[in-house]
Amino acid sequence: MCGIVGIAANRGINQELYDALTVLQHRGQDAAGIITVENEELFLRKENGLVRDVFNQNHMVRLRGKIGIGHVRYPTAGCASSAEAQPFYVNSPYGISLSHNGNLTNAAELRRALYQEDRRHMNTNSDSEVLLNVLAGELSRLGSLTLQPDEVFEAIGHLHQRCRGAYACVAMIQGFGIVGFRDPYGIRPVVYGVRETAQGQEHIIASESVALDVLGFELLGDIAPGEAVIITENGRLLKRQCAENPELTPCIFEHVYLARPDSVMDDIYVYKARLRMGDRLARKIQREWPDHDIDVVIPVPDTSRTAAVQLANELGVKYREGFIKNRYIGRTFIMPGQEQRKKSVRQKLNPIDLEFQGKNVMLVDDSIVRGTTSREIIQMARDAGAAKVYFASAAPPVRYPNVYGIDMPTASELVAHGRTEEEVQTLLGADRLIYQDLEGLVEAVSKGNPSVSRFEDSVFTGQYVTQDVSDAYLSQLELFRSDAAKQSRGAVGDSKFIDLHNPV
Numbered sequence: 001m002c003g004i005v006g007i008a009a010n011r012g013i014n015q016e017l018y019d020a021l022t023v024l025q026h027r028g029q030d031a032a033g034i035i036t037v038e039n040e041e042l043f044l045r046k047e048n049g050l051v052r053d054v055f056n057q058n059h060m061v062r063l064r065g066k067i068g069i070g071h072v073r074y075p076t077a078g079c080a081s082s083a084e085a086q087p088f089y090v091n092s093p094y095g096i097s098l099s100h101n102g103n104l105t106n107a108a109e110l111r112r113a114l115y116q117e118d119r120r121h122m123n124t125n126s127d128s129e130v131l132l133n134v135l136a137g138e139l140s141r142l143g144s145l146t147l148q149p150d151e152v153f154e155a156i157g158h159l160h161q162r163c164r165g166a167y168a169c170v171a172m173i174q175g176f177g178i179v180g181f182r183d184p185y186g187i188r189p190v191v192y193g194v195r196e197t198a199q200g201q202e203h204i205i206a207s208e209s210v211a212l213d214v215l216g217f218e219l220l221g222d223i224a225p226g227e228a229v230i231i232t233e234n235g236r237l238l239k240r241q242c243a244e245n246p247e248l249t250p251c252i253f254e255h256v257y258l259a260r261p262d263s264v265m266d267d268i269y270v271y272k273a274r275l276r277m278g279d280r281l282a283r284k285i286q287r288e289w290p291d292h293d294i295d296v297v298i299p300v301p302d303t304s305r306t307a308a309v310q311l312a313n314e315l316g317v318k319y320r321e322g323f324i325k326n327r328y329i330g331r332t333f334i335m336p337g338q339e340q341r342k343k344s345v346r347q348k349l350n351p352i353d354l355e356f357q358g359k360n361v362m363l364v365d366d367s368i369v370r371g372t373t374s375r376e377i378i379q380m381a382r383d384a385g386a387a388k389v390y391f392a393s394a395a396p397p398v399r400y401p402n403v404y405g406i407d408m409p410t411a412s413e414l415v416a417h418g419r420t421e422e423e424v425q426t427l428l429g430a431d432r433l434i435y436q437d438l439e440g441l442v443e444a445v446s447k448g449n450p451s452v453s454r455f456e457d458s459v460f461t462g463q464y465v466t467q468d469v470s471d472a473y474l475s476q477l478e479l480f481r482s483d484a485a486k487q488s489r490g491a492v493g494d495s496k497f498i499d500l501h502n503p504v
């Protein structure tokens with residue numbers, strides 16, 4: 001996942017883009033960027049780091065203009081170099097920049113075709129640069145001197161025919177406006193909204209509705225799978241379905257972990273979906289372990305809190321905040337290397353001993369992925385004096401790699417891959433481990449919008465909705481993106497990179 005935003009307003013939007021990115025920071029902590037345009041001149045600032053570190057006052061005053069787009073990055077392709085921070089920019093045609101959330105599954109083929117057919121050269125391994133060049137290629141074939149909305153819609157229709165995988169995007173086309181679009185399965189989220197001002201309407205496109213709330217925009221809706229939404233420079237909003245067979249299949253993991261609880265996605269309140277995950281999990285415990293001896297339910301902050309509170313309610317057991325989170329440490333799971341992730345769990349969470357001493361505690365997390373957090377936290381609970389340590393996961397076992405914008409490229413790094421639940425329990429050192437069933441999770445999420453009949457749930461099932469993910473593709477991905485591969489290339493961190501980017 002990454003966070004994307006685009007704003008077209010009647011006054012300077014640098015501060016609002018910045019504010020939107022801070023609200024989307026949970027979607028990517030590695031790099032951030034903003035590009036704006038004024039009088040045909042583009043202004044770009046992007047760098048590795050958190051939003052607050054990337055932009056200083058000098059950068060902000062130089063980001064002039066009433067139209068712009070931004071990005072926070074969590075790399076899932078290429079490497080962590082600042083050269084792959086987004087938005088990406090290409091000068092021809094028109095001057096186009098792009099912020100992308102997701103991951104293409106046919107980036108390598110597209111890259112070859114772009115060189116052979118269009119003589120387009122790319123110097124990074126980022127799939128987002130490929131996507132931008134596909135868009136640029138289509139627009140240069142179709143676009144007239146004064147670009148028309150119909151031409152943009154048609155170009156995006158062609159892009160859908162060529163690109164595979166997940167892409168929720170916002171592009172800025174110099175002299176035209178901004179355009180948001182979403183892949184034909186709608187795997188990653190993207191919404192749009194409007195704000196009335198004395199000077200007329202202003203519009204926003206963003207990954208999550210929470211960015212609209214904070215900036216005072218009214219939510220108009222989600223960009224539908226395959227759809228494109230154009231906001232022209234003079235504030236007109238137009239939308240059109242550009243894909244032939246769109247089918248909404250949103251990523252269910254957004255609801256488990258990725259999104260903020262105060263966002264609404266595809267008409268589903270993430271917060272309520274998480275409450276229902278707690279409900280379903282409680283029911284499973286009541287079914288399978290009616291004579292449980294849990295004294296207290298303790299969440300693993302932050303994301304699991306919502307599910308845990310409901311689980312405790314349903315079970316009629318005390319809910320206690322037994323771990324205090326250091327608010328200055330970000331999300332551990334989306335950190336780039338295993339060493340950093342492991343170290344951060346201990347730095348991030350500290351137990352309050354008296355909530356553990358002599359008690360049978362049930363720790364609740366939203367998910368167990370590599371097992372980094374659960375292993376550490378179970379040991380911390382024991383060290384704090386717990387009599388028994390039970391562990392519950394609001395999601396089913398994560399057993400398969402993700403290829404659509406979550407950096408889980410390697411099956412063998414997933415603690416539940418090829419293991420039974422009992423084996424995972426032993427490995428994590430829990431006295432009992434309970435996972436949510438997939439049916440329970442799907443029910444919890446889809447109840448918010450029963451018209452969503454299918455979710456992208458490959459991390460649990462190994463079934464990939466785009467149907468183009470072969471074993472060879474997965475092996476290739478593992479070869480390039482596993483923790484071990486990144487480590488041996490020295491690709492975690494940025495110190496090796498020079499300015500015209502040389503991938504490692």
Ligand SMILES: O=P(O)(O)OC[C@H]1O[C@H](OP(=O)(O)OP(=O)(O)O)[C@H](O)[C@@H]1O
Binds near residue numbers: 331368370371373
């Ligand atoms: O099994 P693992 O590989 O450890 O991954 C799962 C953990 O990572 C996430 O927490 P994270 O610290 O990223 O963020 P949070 O504070 O939002 O819960 C998630 O909420 C789980 O706690």
Ligand SMILES: NC(=O)CC[C@H](N)C(=O)O
Binds near residue numbers: 076078100
């Ligand atoms: N997580 C994402 O959405 C990442 C976008 C893109 N694939 C990148 O690596 O930059």
Ligand SMILES: [Mg+2]
Binds near residue numbers: 300303304365366373
């Ligand atoms: Mg967590």
